[in-house]
Amino acid sequence: MDVGPEQANYLFSVMRLVPGATVRLFNGQDGEWIARVELASKKRGVLICERQNGPQVSPPDLWLLFAPIRKERTNFVVEKAVELGVARVIPVMTRFTNSERWRQDKQLAHAVEAAEQCGATFVPQIDDVAHLDRILANWPPERVLYWADESRAGQPHGFSGPTESGAAAILIGPEGGFSDEEKTLLNSLPFVRPFSLGPRILRAETAAVAALALWQNAMGDWT
Numbered sequence: 001m002d003v004g005p006e007q008a009n010y011l012f013s014v015m016r017l018v019p020g021a022t023v024r025l026f027n028g029q030d031g032e033w034i035a036r037v038e039l040a041s042k043k044r045g046v047l048i049c050e051r052q053n054g055p056q057v058s059p060p061d062l063w064l065l066f067a068p069i070r071k072e073r074t075n076f077v078v079e080k081a082v083e084l085g086v087a088r089v090i091p092v093m094t095r096f097t098n099s100e101r102w103r104q105d106k107q108l109a110h111a112v113e114a115a116e117q118c119g120a121t122f123v124p125q126i127d128d129v130a131h132l133d134r135i136l137a138n139w140p141p142e143r144v145l146y147w148a149d150e151s152r153a154g155q156p157h158g159f160s161g162p163t164e165s166g167a168a169a170i171l172i173g174p175e176g177g178f179s180d181e182e183k184t185l186l187n188s189l190p191f192v193r194p195f196s197l198g199p200r201i202l203r204a205e206t207a208a209v210a211a212l213a214l215w216q217n218a219m220g221d222w223t
Contacts, residue, residue: 001025001035003045012040024053026121031056058122059085060220061167063143066090066208067097067174068129073205078107080205081124082114084212085221088125090169092132096176104128132182141191143167146215148207149194150177158195159218170215172208 003011011017017037025033025047032054039046064086068074074091081089089111091102108126115123139145146158146168171186178186186192197210216222 001047001049003047005043008041008043008045011037012045013042022050023047025049026115028058028122029056032119032121054121056121059087059124060216062086062212062215062220063088063090063169064172064208064212065092065135065145065169066172066204067092067094068102069098069175069204071101073203074102074107075110077205077208078110078126079114080209081212082111082120083118084209084216086124086212088127090127090135091129092135092171093129094132094174095179095182097174098176102129133185136185136189139189139191140167143169143191145169145171145189145192146195146211147171147178147186147192148173148197148211149183150201152194152196153201154199155196157197157214157218158193159215168215168219170208170211172204172211175204 011023015023017023017040019037019040021037022034023037025035031052033049034051034053035047035049037045038048062085064077064081066077068091069077078089089107104126108123111123111126115121144167148171152158173182187194195211195214197207197214202210
């Protein structure tokens, strides 16, 4: 396997790997592999895959949609989405979204780093920002969309078993909540189901983590 300049800098300058050293690799399809460094230089390298170290572990068919927030907190959401197991991350622009900062390439790199740190063998698809109404207009009807409805505080969370297709998504709103128009639109769509996050109002990044944990426990691969 040839290694390009960016990866070579990380492996051989930051991690200081030398020929003969081993490193764990994954490509999101073939599990984890042990590779030996054959060639190491500042701008390129060669790795030889020697054996498979673990099977491919992919997440359930779950998407996470959330309104971007401040940089560090957005990074936190992406990182935890990788750790908790989602197949796709979709940033959404809503009426009260208070941050438009989103770099798709940067967040993909952050997701890769999160996967490396927690030993995952899968990196979710990272989308660019899109407006909520546009996303809903093109939504695949077989995929259930659960949205965090603050008006249901104190009620049961609402995750009650896998859907027929197994495809699902979770929508977390911005710090200011959804607008009345957005709530009306969500409540009018047949594929949308509201859910509760308990008796307390949570910050956006906490809500994302809590929702993913609840769904995985009730309907995902934690059962």
